[in-house]
Amino acid sequence: MIHQGEYIRDILRGEVGKTVHAHGWVKTRRDSKGVSFVQLNDGSSFQDLQVVIEEGALPEEAMKQTTTGACVRVTGELVASPAAGQAVELKAKEILVYGGADPATYPLQKKGHTMEFLRDIAHLRTRSNTFGAVFRVRNALAHAIHNFYRERGFVYVHTPIITASDCEGAGAMFGVTTLDMMNLPRNDSGAVDYSKDFFGKPAYLTVSGQLNVEIFALSFTNVYTFGPTFRAENSNTPRHLSEFWMIEPEMAFCDLEGDMELAEAFLKYIIKYVMEACPDDLEFFNKRIDNTVLATLSQVVENNFEHVTYTEAIRLLEKSNRTWEFPVFWGADMQSEHERYLTEEVFKKPVIVTDYPKEIKAFYMRANDDGKTVRAMDVLAPRIGEIIGGSQREERYDVLLDKIRKQELNEEAYWWYLELRKYGSAPHAGFGLGFERVMLYLTGMKNIRDVIPFPRTPGSADF
Ligand code: ATP
Ligand code: MN
Numbered sequence: 001m002i003h004q005g006e007y008i009r010d011i012l013r014g015e016v017g018k019t020v021h022a023h024g025w026v027k028t029r030r031d032s033k034g035v036s037f038v039q040l041n042d043g044s045s046f047q048d049l050q051v052v053i054e055e056g057a058l059p060e061e062a063m064k065q066t067t068t069g070a071c072v073r074v075t076g077e078l079v080a081s082p083a084a085g086q087a088v089e090l091k092a093k094e095i096l097v098y099g100g101a102d103p104a105t106y107p108l109q110k111k112g113h114t115m116e117f118l119r120d121i122a123h124l125r126t127r128s129n130t131f132g133a134v135f136r137v138r139n140a141l142a143h144a145i146h147n148f149y150r151e152r153g154f155v156y157v158h159t160p161i162i163t164a165s166d167c168e169g170a171g172a173m174f175g176v177t178t179l180d181m182m183n184l185p186r187n188d189s190g191a192v193d194y195s196k197d198f199f200g201k202p203a204y205l206t207v208s209g210q211l212n213v214e215i216f217a218l219s220f221t222n223v224y225t226f227g228p229t230f231r232a233e234n235s236n237t238p239r240h241l242s243e244f245w246m247i248e249p250e251m252a253f254c255d256l257e258g259d260m261e262l263a264e265a266f267l268k269y270i271i272k273y274v275m276e277a278c279p280d281d282l283e284f285f286n287k288r289i290d291n292t293v294l295a296t297l298s299q300v301v302e303n304n305f306e307h308v309t310y311t312e313a314i315r316l317l318e319k320s321n322r323t324w325e326f327p328v329f330w331g332a333d334m335q336s337e338h339e340r341y342l343t344e345e346v347f348k349k350p351v352i353v354t355d356y357p358k359e360i361k362a363f364y365m366r367a368n369d370d371g372k373t374v375r376a377m378d379v380l381a382p383r384i385g386e387i388i389g390g391s392q393r394e395e396r397y398d399v400l401l402d403k404i405r406k407q408e409l410n411e412e413a414y415w416w417y418l419e420l421r422k423y424g425s426a427p428h429a430g431f432g433l434g435f436e437r438v439m440l441y442l443t444g445m446k447n448i449r450d451v452i453p454f455p456r457t458p459g460s461a462d463f
Contacts, residue, residue: 003023006020006021006022006023007042007044007045008022008024008040008041008042008044008045008047008048008049009044009045009047010044011049011078011088011090012045012047012049012086012087012088013087014078014088015078016078016079016080016088017077017078017079018077018078019075019076019077019078020075020076020077020078020090021073021074021075022040022042022049022051022073022074022075022076022090023042023071023072023073023098024040024041024042024043024049024071024072025040025041025042025069025070025071025072025127026038026039026040026066026067026068026069026070026071026072026101027039027040027041027048027068027127027129028068029066029067029068034054034055035052035053035054035055036052036053036055036063036066037050037051037052037053038050038051038053038066038072038074038092039051040072040074040090041127041132043126043127043132043136045280046129046132046133046136046280046281046283046284047085047086047280049089049090050081050083050086050089050090051074051076051089051090051092052079052089052090052091052092053066053092053095054091054092057092057093058092058094058095059095062095062096062097063095065097065100066095066097067100067101067103067106068101068103068106068108068109069101069103069106069108069124069127070097070099070100070101071097071098071099071101072095072096072097072098073095073096073098074090074092074094074095075092075093075094075095076090076091076092076093076094077090077091077093078090078091079091107121107124108121108124108125108127108128113128115446115447115449115450118130118131118450119449119450119455120462122453122454122462122463123463126453129284129288130284130288130289130450131450132281133278133280133281133284133285133443134439134443134445134450134451135453136278136281137274137278137281137282137439137442137443138439138451138452138453140273140274140277140278141270141273141274141435141438141439141442142226142435143273143277144269144270144273144274144277145226145247145270145435146226147273148266148269148270148273149222149224149249152222153222154222154223154224154249155216155220155222155223155224156223156224156225156226157209157212157213157216157220157223157224157225158225158227159206159209159212159213159225159227159248160206160209160212161205161206161227161228162176162199162203162204162205162206163203163204163205163206164199164201164202164203164204165211165413172231172232172233173204173205173207173230173231173232174204174205174230174232174242175202175203175204176198176203176204176205177197177198177202177203178197178198179192179194179196179197205229205230206229206230207229207230207231208229208246208248208432209225209227209229209246209248210248210250210364210430210432211364211417212225213225213248213250213430214250214393214417214420214428214430215416215420216250217250217251217252217428217430218252218420218424218425218426218428221251221252221253222249222250222251222252223249223250223251224247224248224249224250225246225247225248226245226246226247226248226435227245227246228243228244228245228246229243229244229245229246230242230243231244234458235458236457236458238446238447238448238449239336239384239385239437239440239448240448240457241436241448241449241452241455241456241457242456242457242458242461243452243455243456244434244435244436244448244452245434245435245436245452246432246433246434246435247432247433247435248430248431248432248433249262249266249430249431250428250429250430251428251429251430252426252427252428253426253427253428254392254427254428254429255375255392255427255429256354256366256375256377256391256392256429258429259377259390259391259392259429259430259431260305260307260352260354260377260390262431263352263377263379263388263390263431263433264304264305264350264352264379266433267300267350267379267381267387267388267438268300268301270438271297271300271301271441271442272301274442275297275301282294282297282442282443285442285443285444285445286444289443289444289445289446290443290444290445290446292383292444293442293443293444296382296383296441297441297442299348299349299382300349300350300381303349303350305349305350305351305352305379306347306349306350306351306352307351307352307354308342308347308351308352308353308354309353309354309355310334310353310354310355310356310357310373311330311355311373313334313338313342313351313353314328314329314330314332316342316346317338317341317342320341322341324337324338325337326338330357331357331359331360332360333360334353334378336385336386339378339380339385339386340380340382340383340384340385342380343380343381343382343385344382344383348382349382350379350380350381350382350387351379351380352377352378352379352380353377353378353380354375354376354377355368355373355374355375355376356373356374356376356378357372357373357374358372358373358374361374361376361391362391363394363400363403363404363407363409364391364393364394364400364417365391365392365393365394366391366392366393366394366395367394367399367403374391375391375392375429376389376390376391377389377390377391377431378390379431381441383440383441384437384440384441386437387433387434387437387438387441388431388432388433389431389432390429390430390431390432391429391430391431392427392428392429393428393429393430394421395421395425395426395427395428396421396425397418397421397422397425400417400418400421401418404418436448436451436452439451439452
């Protein structure tokens with residue numbers, strides 16, 4: 001037996017009179033005089049297939065089991081539907097119950113569940129309207145990303161998930177070890193002897209693929225990586241996950257201007273793609289989750305992004321006469337309240353902030369001639385703040401080495417990164433985009449835990 005791709009999505013567009021087999025899970029069942037209505041969904045579309053069962057048409061035993069949550073196959077004939085919003089419905093002739101769902105205990109009842117409750121039943125929440133829509137959008141977004149880069153000739157690179165070079169500096173890392181915690185090998189000074197560990201040295205889960213992807217940019221010109229990254233920060237916010245997905249393009253022969261052009265074209269492309277691929281799902285988010293979603297998305301697609309330097313942005317924040325939770329001064333890292341003020345109130349559209357103080361940005365960002373700032377850019381978006389962080393990379397060997405030394409980083413660990421500047425260096429630039437941050441943007445969902453199938457956050461790694 002194999003499901004031949006007769007998805008409910010396609011059945012809904014079928015011709016009246018056609019005989020079809022529909023497979024799916026019962027969302028709801030309503031009995032009225034002489035007839036039962038069953039809403040069937042197989043995840044292929046937001047819209048359910050309405051199955052109409054006339055009294056006595058199907059065996060009683062099967063009808064008893066056809067309750068919310070049950071999985072069934074219905075064979076029948078497509079007939080014109082008198083109900084609004086659907087051209088056809090399925091008049092049942094035969095039903096096969098693959099698996100029942102005891103109505104007394106099935107946790108996903110009709111509606112009114114909180115997001116928190118649904119998170120606790122992540123094995124079933126995927127069958128709800130909301131999470132059906134979320135994960136169809138997530139799928140479309142992943143396709144959009146690959147299409148965008150493929151159309152531009154970028155090479156897709158798989159960067160490693162386990163890394164033994166503690167040199168990314170983007171955030172706290174998870175250790176990876178096979179050492180016996182109850183019986184750790186120690187060296188003479190009492191420290192853990194990692195030479196006895198699996199890789200012969202400390203290893204971690206990656207926080208970013210950037211340094212690796214730079215290697216590929218300096219061979220294949222335009223490349224990107226799209227994979228999971230891990231941060232062991234204890235930041236329990238609606239915007240942070242311990243495991244999240246990141247898209248990181250890297251381009252040789254490219255400066256910060258080119259980087260910003262790509263970032264803007266990229267965001268517009270993926271938003272437009274998902275708007276075209278998932279209109280019903282976005283309509284649902286706009287109606288039930290956040291009624292500004294569609295308007296903001298169109299606004300992003302239709303307007304040019306604003307550009308402002310960090311120095312100018314700080315001036316705007318200082319001028320605002322607001323009381324900030326986090327103080328504003330030249331040299332301060334911008335917090336979410338500042339980012340949102342700039343995009344939501346000053347510019348009312350996405351803003352790219354450039355040329356940050358070197359002290360608050362990573363060592364690999366290209367130094368500006370002023371000696372104070374670096375060629376960094378962050379894209380800030382209304383509603384969520386920072387969505388992209390990028391930079392032109394320091395391609396000058398001496399300048400980079402000097403920075404590594406001044407910041408007292410482990411020079412040896414960066415040997416290959418430095419050699420890229422010694423042998424055939426080139427100007428290059430790139431950025432990182434948090435996949436789930438875009439998901440928040442597209443769906444209007446409030447919590448990042450609800451746009452990834454199985455969220456991992458401090459204290460929580462269920463399913
Ligand atoms: P933030 O200030 O929001 O913590 P960051 O400065 O740590 O972000 P980067 O290291 O620049 O972020 O990572 C690149 C992108 O990855 C960010 O712009 C954001 O979209 C996303 N991102 C960063 N940390 C997380 C996280 N913990 N969970 C989900 N997405 C994240
Ligand atoms: Mn962070």
